[in-house]
Amino acid sequence: MLAKLSVPEREVLTLVSQAQLSYLEVAEALNIPIGTVRSRLHSARKRIRTALSDFxxxxxxxxxxxxxxxxxxxxxxxxxxxxxx
Structure with a gap:
């Protein structure tokens, strides 16, 4: 399922869900704006939701x-x- 995500989406999703970092901590770790963290996370979740809709x-x-x-x-x-x- 994660293979369907882009590398940036996978990075953000992994840091938020598995490493349990806050959005701010992810933004600082990846040196990106917090809005980009939110956008990538939204895109990753949407892509997973779409893939799961076939089950x-x-x-x-x-x-x-x-x-x-x-x-x-x-x-x-x-x-x-x-x-x-």
């Missing part, structure tokens, strides 16, 4: 559902009516 559950279909009713991949398989086979 089950994004169009009203909940996809696979486990016994607790949570959506996810690799959980109990149910038939069209939501019953366990």
């Amino acid at each position: 089950p559950g994004r169009d009203g279909d909940p996809g696979p559902v486990d016994l607790a009713g949570r959506s996810g991949i690799g959980v109990a398989i149910v038939d069209e009516a939501g019953r366990l086979p």
Whole structure:
């Protein structure tokens, strides 16, 4: 998923989400304006959101559902009516 991002978008997203730096700290670390940090982060999140829209559950279909009713991949398989086979 991250491979779909540009290098600048990936840098900002990684520093904010994984290193948990503030926008100001990211701006200082990369020597860019804070507005550029916000713009790149917005673009990265939008690109990821668009890529994820192809997965089950994004169009009203909940996809696979486990016994607790949570959506996810690799959980109990149910038939069209939501019953366990």
